[in-house]
Each structure stands twice: as structure tokens, then as C-alpha cells.
Amino acid sequence: MAATFDEKSPPSPVVLEDGDSFEDTTVSSTARDRKDMLRLGKKQVFHRTFGFWPTFGFTNIYIATWEYLLVSIATGLTNGGFGGLVYEYIGTTVCYTAVVLSLAEMASMGILMIGPSLLISLLISPKAPTSGGAYHWVSEFAPAGLQRYLSYAAGWLSALGWLTGAASGYFIMSTLIQAMVNVYLPDVALTDWQTTLIMIAWVCVFVLINTFGARVLPAIENASLVGHFAGWLITVVALWAMAPRNTAEAVFTEVVNNGGWDNVGLSCLVGTVGILFCQLGPDAAVHIAEEVRDAAWVLPRCIVWGYLLNGVLGFIMLITMLFTMGDLDTALDADSPFETAFANTGSPGMNLFLILVLALLIGAGNIAAVTTTSRETWAFARDGGLPFSRFMAKVSQRFNAPLNAIWVTTGLSFVLCLINLGSSVAFDIIISLNLVAFLSCYMLSIGGLLYRKLRGDPLPPAKFSLGRFGIPVNIFAVCYSALALVLSCFPVAVPVDPTNANWAPAILGGVIVIAIISFAVQGRRIYEGPVVFVEGWREDGAALQGSG
Numbered sequence: 001m002a003a004t005f006d007e008k009s010p011p012s013p014v015v016l017e018d019g020d021s022f023e024d025t026t027v028s029s030t031a032r033d034r035k036d037m038l039r040l041g042k043k044q045v046f047h048r049t050f051g052f053w054p055t056f057g058f059t060n061i062y063i064a065t066w067e068y069l070l071v072s073i074a075t076g077l078t079n080g081g082f083g084g085l086v087y088e089y090i091g092t093t094v095c096y097t098a099v100v101l102s103l104a105e106m107a108s109m110g111i112l113m114i115g116p117s118l119l120i121s122l123l124i125s126p127k128a129p130t131s132g133g134a135y136h137w138v139s140e141f142a143p144a145g146l147q148r149y150l151s152y153a154a155g156w157l158s159a160l161g162w163l164t165g166a167a168s169g170y171f172i173m174s175t176l177i178q179a180m181v182n183v184y185l186p187d188v189a190l191t192d193w194q195t196t197l198i199m200i201a202w203v204c205v206f207v208l209i210n211t212f213g214a215r216v217l218p219a220i221e222n223a224s225l226v227g228h229f230a231g232w233l234i235t236v237v238a239l240w241a242m243a244p245r246n247t248a249e250a251v252f253t254e255v256v257n258n259g260g261w262d263n264v265g266l267s268c269l270v271g272t273v274g275i276l277f278c279q280l281g282p283d284a285a286v287h288i289a290e291e292v293r294d295a296a297w298v299l300p301r302c303i304v305w306g307y308l309l310n311g312v313l314g315f316i317m318l319i320t321m322l323f324t325m326g327d328l329d330t331a332l333d334a335d336s337p338f339e340t341a342f343a344n345t346g347s348p349g350m351n352l353f354l355i356l357v358l359a360l361l362i363g364a365g366n367i368a369a370v371t372t373t374s375r376e377t378w379a380f381a382r383d384g385g386l387p388f389s390r391f392m393a394k395v396s397q398r399f400n401a402p403l404n405a406i407w408v409t410t411g412l413s414f415v416l417c418l419i420n421l422g423s424s425v426a427f428d429i430i431i432s433l434n435l436v437a438f439l440s441c442y443m444l445s446i447g448g449l450l451y452r453k454l455r456g457d458p459l460p461p462a463k464f465s466l467g468r469f470g471i472p473v474n475i476f477a478v479c480y481s482a483l484a485l486v487l488s489c490f491p492v493a494v495p496v497d498p499t500n501a502n503w504a505p506a507i508l509g510g511v512i513v514i515a516i517i518s519f520a521v522q523g524r525r526i527y528e529g530p531v532v533f534v535e536g537w538r539e540d541g542a543a544l545q546g547s548g
Helices: 023-028 031-040 053-065 065-071 072-080 082-105 132-141 147-185 192-212 214-241 248-253 264-279 284-291 295-324 329-332 337-343 348-382 402-421 426-455 467-488 504-526
Strands: 113-114 119-122
Touching: 031 072, 031 295, 031 329, 053 082, 053 214, 053 284, 053 295, 053 348, 065 147, 065 214, 065 264, 065 295, 065 348, 065 426, 072 082, 072 132, 072 264, 072 329, 082 132, 082 248, 082 264, 082 295, 082 467, 132 426, 147 192, 147 337, 147 402, 147 426, 147 504, 192 214, 192 348, 192 402, 214 295, 214 348, 248 295, 264 295, 264 426, 264 467, 284 295, 284 348, 284 504, 295 337, 329 337, 337 348, 426 467, 426 504
Parallel strands: none
Antiparallel strands: none
């Protein structure tokens, strides 16, 4: 039975700017891409300029585990020390793998057609990836009576997660500028307002690249992929060859609790938050699904292999850092622990070069972050999930980019950068907010899939299937996400005062209030969830979403 569209059904708000038409965009799609978009009930708006290698580069440079590990291990050093960090990394990687495998399975699945009460049927297509990502999966798999509300919540949480992910990159870029200055001018310290201005400057740089360089993004991602592996090799070789080394006993056995927690075990659990932050984002490429050729084949492979390769590179880099950064107290006293390891090379020139390499790669990741954030926001607006959805769902084929979504998300990133003016732990707050938003979204999407499996409902065939291990992997993924979500709300250390408190839960609460108001004002009238557009739901002869 097909759904009936009335005046309360979601609009088709995608509008092309510059007098463009949709016609030429299908040329870059494969036959399978076109069939998948038809079943999704959506017009092909973007040119599909990403092949496997640019998409693989996009995934790797967004995850950027070894790069982010260098600049964000202070929490782990405080809560765990050298030895604690090693085992925190191993444990976090193993646990988060369950989440990544679950996401990859959903990314390769077909469209599950949910009728007003139960499943109606399955499409014979084995996959149909969409730029909506997690909130679309929630809409497919959640109980029929709840999918509208849960997918709306997932859309807001996903948008918040990608926004904070982009903002974290701006924080790190300002840290790297400070580090480069201090190589030759160690007494210079930038004030909070100066670092905030640096962040805002980087915001402008990356948004301009995404606006005017959208058509060359695949080339940028190819270069980023080469740089990601070359930069890792250069850094590892330089540190092992030039820096003095700690003992293996210190690196693998010394576990500390410098966060003031009741016991070492709790301290190490808090330390895993920073490690998990370094591994987020394997599903970033899902949000460019409608710009990827043969997306259903490419995306799950990029998600899994990108995560696994980054996990290996990150572990080797972690061991390298712990052996070469000197004693723990010196590392903790530094503005950023990686500065100690780089300075231990004994060469100011090499120190500056390594920081510059790191900055270029973090910057490349920020380009991908802006792309991901804008595409998720655009997709959610296309489904009517945001205020001013018609405005944010506009696409310029001249630039092959959703310009309004890019600029709106840039403005919101600017607001997040202002946290730096009021908190000494602004970066930790952004990390926590990033984790809380993503983990909540993962629990909703994977939980919906698990719900279908436990009921014994037929599921779409998946190009990347977990088979008989699917249910235990999904259960573990949901449970681990719940634990990590709670830990993400902890402060780095105790006792807590207003200057070092973790304000992420309060900020999340504010966003939830805004989302509820948005739903009450306009969402309840126009948002029905993306599944109402798929074949088997939409009315016979109804126009595809995005046809203007």
C-alpha cells in the first residue's frame, strides 16, 4: 500500500540556483546509482565526481587518527599515563570496531519498506546509500509509529555531531599556529581572543575552498590520501631516528591517575574519551553518497578499510610518541604533548617541519569536515527537518555544492569557536559534545537495526553483511555507545568548578530544546521522515523529491 501525500507531507524543497537544471547530473551516475536514487524517490542533484580513491582519501583524512592523536592525547596522559594510554587505545579500538561494522552494514543495505503497521516488502536492490546517513537509517529501521520522531531527533544529533567535529579542527589549527610560533619564540603566548580570531580565519579559508573549489574536491582528497600516509611515515621515521627514547617498562607498565578520580580504573575509562575522539568519522563519506559513483559498492569498503588502516597507523604513532616524548611530567606541562616529542628531535628546523606537516593534514581534514557537515545539513533540510529548509536545500550546479548549507553551518561553527573565550577547557567541551551527539545518533540507528533483527523481520540484502554475527555485534555496539556516551559527559579531572566543568550536556540540552521548538513550529507539519519517499511508500506517479 502506497503512502498518500497531503498538505502535511514533506515538501520537495531542493531548488537549483543559477537557472540550472537537473538533466546533466545523471551523466556521471552508474546505472545502479540511477536505480537506487529512483527507489529512494530522489532526483540526482549533484554530479558524481568521487570515485573509489577520492572517497577513500576523504574517509582517511577525516578520520585522521594519527594526526588527531598527536594533538589530543593530553586527557589520556592525565588519566592513564603512558601505560594506560596503550591499553586505552587497544580497548577503544576493539570496542568501536563493533560500531563501525554496524554502520558499514547499514550503509550497504537496500531500502526497507515500512508500511503503516509492518514491513510490506523488500526491494530486490541490495543497496541504496543516501547523503542522509544515520537519520535516514533510523527512519528505515525504527518502529513505524516512532520513525518520524526518532529520525527527526537523529537528524539534529547528526548535524550537531558533524558541526562540533568541524569546530574541533579549528581549535586544533589555532594550537598548531601557536606551536609553530613557539619553536623559535618560546615566550610568546597567544591570548584567548587571538586564538579565537585564528580559528575564525581558518573557518573562512575552509568554507571558501568548499564553495569555489567544490569541483576539485576529488583531486584534493587524492592528494590528502597521499599526504596522510607520507606524513605518517615522515613523522615516525624522524622521531625514532632523532629523539631519545623512554624505556619499554615506562611505556607499557606505568599507569597513573592524575585526574583525581577514586581509582585508576575509572581514570583510564575517562581517558578513553580522547582516544575515541581520534577514531570518529569513518561514516563521513556516507554524506557524500550522492556524489560518489557506484556508492553502494564504494562506501562500505571505505568505511571499514579507512577505520582499520587508521587504527593501525594510530597505534604505531602512539607507541612512537610515548617512546620519544620524554618523561610524563614534562609532557603534561607542555601546551600540547606532541610539542615535547617534536622538540626532542634536537632540531628546530625538523620540529617546525613536523608541525607544518601536521597542520597541512589537519587542514585537509577540515576541508572534508566542512563538506560532510554541509551535505548532512543539506540532506536533512531536503527532508524538511530544519528551520528554513527550502533555503538550506538549494544547490548550485555551477559550483556543484549546497552553498546555503555551507554558509549556515559555517556560521554555526563560528559560534562554537566563541566557547574558547569563556572556558579554559573549550576544546574538551567540543570533544565531549561531538562524542555525545554522535554516540546518541549511533544508538538510535544501530538500535533500530537491532530491533528489526530481534523481531525476525526480513531485512534488505546487504553488500556488506555481518551474517550470524550481526546481532551480537549490534548489541555490543549499542551497549558500548551507551557507556562511552556517559563517559563523554565526565570532566577531565576533579574537583570541578565552572572553569573546568564539562558543559557539553548543558549545550546538548539547549540544542534539544531548540529541536523540540522547531518540530512544534514547523517539523510536525512538513517532516514525515525520508522513508515516505521510497518506492512502496510514495504515491504512484508522484514526483521525485528534489524535482522543484
